[in-house]
Amino acid sequence: MPTPTPSQPSAGQPRFAQSPIGQRMRADTLWNYFQHSPMPLKVVSRHEDLVHHNAAFGRLLGYDSPQPIEARRAQDIVFPDDLGRLNQAYEQVFQGHREHAKAEARLMHQDGSLIWVQGLIVAAPTQASKSRENPIYALVICVDISRQKEVEQRIEQSERMRSLGLLASSVAHDFNNILTVLASYAGLLRADLESEECDKALGFLNKIDTAITNGVTLTRQLSDYGCESSAKVIDLNEHLQNTDSMLSGYFDQNFSIHYELAQGPAPIRVAPGKLDQILLNLALNALDAMPDGGEFVIRTRAVELQPGALNAHPSLSAGEYLVLEVCDDGEGIPFETQSQIFDPFFSTKTKAGGSGLGLAIVYSILEQLGGAIYVDSVPQQGTTFRLYFPRAELPAPPRPEQLN
Template identity: 30%
Template sequence: MPEQLFLVGNLGTMITYAALSAVVTVPLARSGQLRSNRLAVVTALIFLSSSVVHGLHAYISVVNLDQDAHAVPMIWVWILAWWNVVTCAIGLWYWAVRRRYRVQVRGGAIFVDPRGEQRLAEADAREQQARAMLEAVVEHTDDAIIGVSLGGAVNAWNPGAERLFGWAADEIIGRPITVLADPEGLDQQMDIAQRLARGERGIHYESRRYAKDGTPVEASFSVAPVRDAAGEISGAAIVVRDVTAAKAAAEQQRAVEERTHQAQRMEALGKLAGGVAHDFNNILAIIVNYTDFATEQAAGNDALRGDLEHVRNAADRAINLTRQLLTFTRGDTIQPQDVDLNAALAEVQAMLGRTIGEHINLITVPSAEPITVHADPGQLQQVLLNLAINARDAMPDGGTLVLEANAAALDGEELDMQPPLAAGTYARMLVSDTGEGMSAETAARIFEPFYTTKPRGKGTGLGLSTVYGIVTEAGGSLNVYSELGVGTTFRIYLPIVTAPGRSGPAASRQEPPDGAGRTVLVVEDEAVLARVVTRILVNGGYHVLTATGGEEALTLFRLHGCDALLTDVIMPEMSGRRVAEVIHESRPGLPVLYMSGYSNGLLGTTHVLDGDIAFIEKPFTAVDLLLKMGSSFPQGTNVESTTVS
């Protein structure tokens, strides 16, 4: 029995040592280290020599198995048999341990596969690099990265979170994440926690949170669950990005687009107003001049003259309304002249008395002494009307509106003057109401274009910015005082004209020069208005040739010639400007006076006419036309007609 155990043990040990020798030698040969890795080579030789020794022992055991000679005591045979069995078992255990590792032995190994170790080193390096990169991102990103436990306590807080919310890491770690939220945000956080618990992998949303000092933070959140080694959810990782600036930029972009649309609508309104005003002014020109003709014929009939004066006054109001419409849409030129504030106040009172409503008590307080300013009368009326309409809207349940005119002395140190004014005495208009009033924040912005506190569709935000532009263009300034629940007072300061010059009304009292038989070629496509113009010029001493279109006008010019051309600007088939250009080819110096229901400002901005041409705006009176016609001829021109037969 011991002999058989001795034989089996030697055979097993031989095979084990041979296998270990091969395990060491084969990688050495493949990696080219048979000469350089001496320790591994010696180890392989030891294993090989041990395998040979045990092989010889096994051979001797087989040879002597049937011999009855016992050269070795039996006790040593048993000892060697069991030693071989133990050695074989240790070899098998070593083989099993080695198979668990990608390299032969870890930590203090006598031999390491260099390729496997290199791969491990590269993997470790990549892992360390990725960890360092993530640490750098967490440390230096502007986004807040927050870790939260299942109980809602903060357990991670990066510098980005410190910058965004104002809490230092040692201040907030351990506190509940709810310190950042208001009641509405608490409900949202509970909902997010429940969704994570149900297994949602990633949740994205935007909400408002609050910094340590109470400042609101508009933020974008990305929430992901954090799992432990067992795969169970142990908390959440939250990335928070500040979108306050982005939201403000988006809101600003939306406001810009809305303002652009408003401007486009106003431009369309201006074009529409210009077209309507052109036709309306033609009609008004007919009404005004035929009324003047009838008034001349009604001498001695006081009742008829009184009726015609009412018609004329109504026509004048219509003319003023048309001019205001064109002024509002920026289609009219500014025509400053000396204006009496008391008269302007009276005109606005007459307009408002019919439109402001019975629930508003309108009071006008004129200046005790006449006060004259140099401004466009239509724009001055527009200022008062805009302020009065705003005051009416601020008193939906009724109240009192007061319009005043007086003089005020300024020392140049007044507060809240927009813009500041130098010291001196100024004309002052006051528009006061007992309405809802404004907060200081609102009052600071009311002159901004497109800023309005009225509901959408109820206001354009252009009224007060227009007022500001008109007043500052006239060299003036504004002051606003308002209290919530009490009312508002606007004070408009304008330079006083101490010695009123000759302006529009004064010029209208001049005597127009006699036509002296000069021939005027009149081109007007509105037949009724052409007859009116012809009648005025004939009464003024001119000889008139009348055409209702460009081709007819050129034919009359070739046949009869003329001393001056009076033409409408906008006409079908051929414009007045083209008619003048053709005539100037043969008569370069011929005086030309243009007339139109469009304003000169509108025609100039659309490049229909140059800014320095002779122009008269419809509707006009007979005196206006004769004065303008007379001024079209150069001084010293021979009054003798230059027409050709």
């Protein structure tokens, strides 16, 4: 049986076919498997040139089987917002830090739509580089996860609405306290004005203004949480301090909340509403784990993961991160179920109302951000969740206006 010839080559394909790895693939059945695999496959060079792809990859993006994709650069078919994490995964492989890496990105279909794809990037040794330490090429195995992403978004929206109902209940309680303050000072103001002691009346008016400002802040928090918001660079520590009143509404006098925040800037790129959702889900988990009260600790720290530390953090790439640790001294999680807690619909709650989606949503959000979440828990001693957020670049300060 003759070896099939490749489809009409793009500019990079003849060069690849004549390369050592191309000749080796032609020399055995691997070429056959590559060309006719139902899995979308592509080969990328260390310069991120798209040097070859099979028919299934072409079909994934809406091209006819014999027609190669015209783009010569792998990044030309990737949605711009996803280039950062995809390039990071390529670097891990081509710099020899890992033999393989995973990344999710949106690819641009021929009709202009976007397709969510998960790619497994595998170092491909050649005769010039027989080891996988400095590969010239990488094989990328693609899986269409568009449907999965759609389901995740629906689940996330459902969980957000459930959390929003709980948040609204807490805000209503706090807002009622504010209204009580307003009513009290309004009564005092009325009595004072009737006795013509206007100096005290101004003091009461100032307190009313302060109470109104607090009410506006609470309603803005509720509005921001319920709406979709775009990712932006925020300071993690500053955001935690601003949401203290939101979290405090869930814990009564039997609980104590402590903050241990790292010194210096803590920039991360995230939608503020999603960060609030993460905090709320973890706070509710801690609340369930401490039915008789306890201590809830939130701390942050900055870390830099070196390539040698990646075995302990398999979901992360080397680089700088901000770590958010959320701790409680509650009942803990049984060892036999700790590997399942991030699965959708898995719940250890015996009370009605637990959807089993909270931690799955947190996991999904961190994964989308290029981060990860880990858990350390000892039954009857407590639980610590460690959330890794990639450190973001601080926005450049505005340039001073030049006056002539």
